[in-house]
Amino acid sequence: AQTVTQSQPEMSVQEAETVTLSCTYDTSESDYYLFWYKQPPSRQMILVIRQEAYKQQNATENRFSVNFQKAAKSFSLKISDSQLGDAAMYFCAYSPQGGSEKLVFGKGTKLTVNP
Amino acid sequence: EAQVTQNPRYLITVTGKKLTVTCSQNMNHEYMSWYRQDPGLGLRQIYYSMNVEVTDKGDVPEGYKVSRKEKRNFPLILESPSPNQTSLYFCASSLKGSLSGNTIYFGEGSWLTVV
Numbered sequence: 001a002q003t004v005t006q007s008q009p010e011m012s013v014q015e016a017e018t019v020t021l022s023c024t025y026d027t028s029e030s031d032y033y034l035f036w037y038k039q040p041p042s043r044q045m046i047l048v049i050r051q052e053a054y055k056q057q058n059a060t061e062n063r064f065s066v067n068f069q070k071a072a073k074s075f076s077l078k079i080s081d082s083q084l085g086d087a088a089m090y091f092c093a094y095s096p097q098g099g100s101e102k103l104v105f106g107k108g109t110k111l112t113v114n115p
Numbered sequence: 116e117a118q119v120t121q122n123p124r125y126l127i128t129v130t131g132k133k134l135t136v137t138c139s140q141n142m143n144h145e146y147m148s149w150y151r152q153d154p155g156l157g158l159r160q161i162y163y164s165m166n167v168e169v170t171d172k173g174d175v176p177e178g179y180k181v182s183r184k185e186k187r188n189f190p191l192i193l194e195s196p197s198p199n200q201t202s203l204y205f206c207a208s209s210l211k212g213s214l215s216g217n218t219i220y221f222g223e224g225s226w227l228t229v230v
Contacts, residue, residue, distance in 0.1 A: 004157075042223075043203060043223070043224045044221070044223055044224070045158075045205060045207075045221035045224075047218060047219070091157055091158065093158075102148070102160050102163060102173065103150075103158070103160070103207075103219065104160075105157035105158040105159070106157055107155055107156060107157045108157055
């Protein structure tokens with residue numbers, strides 16, 4: 001079974017600085033998607049960024065970028081110029097191939113942004 | 116506005132009293148699913164549906180039932196709720212599933228407490 005591991009339960013960063021959240025996953029599939037979701041205190045699930053496994057180029061969305069290392073099964077999220085509004089729980093998620101609409105989530109990393 | 120609507124958003128109920136959490140989406144999505152979120156465990160899939168009358172178990176289906184009689188609705192049924200089903204529940208939908216890269220839309224969550 002596929003698993004997603006986020007080894008950092010909590011992280012903190014100073015406002016305007018850069019922080020990297022780690023994620024590793026285990027799968028025997030060659031085609032899949034990886035995601036980072038943000039969950040602010042409102043508990044809403046917000047898609048931050050998505051990466052297709054067959055694409056070598058790392059995805060980027062404004063201040064958010066990923067470092068996707070397929071061979072190492074690593075998918076880290078880098079947040080540049082951190083803002084107070086970035087404070088949230090961040091979940092890494094994997095979507096396996098097979099037709100079922102399923103996300104396998106990591107346990108989350110709580111990010112604190114210090115002013 | 117594209118949205119996934121869950122009701123109720125907050126509910127306190129007693130052990131053994133049947134309840135239904137409704138989920139409705141207005142995007143004509145084929146895929147719908149239910150997740151539960153528990154502290155330290157991330158989100159785990161309960162059930163999913165690939166289309167009308169097609170449902171299947173996720174990772175934690177025990178104690179839950181679902182039905183998909185209409186494309187837009189995917190209710191979650193707790194026939195005899197128990198305290199270990201106290202959790203935050205999310206309904207999600209997508210056009211063709213995350214495999215195709217389509218965005219997965221989450222509802223705002225339903226807080227359920229079973230006493």
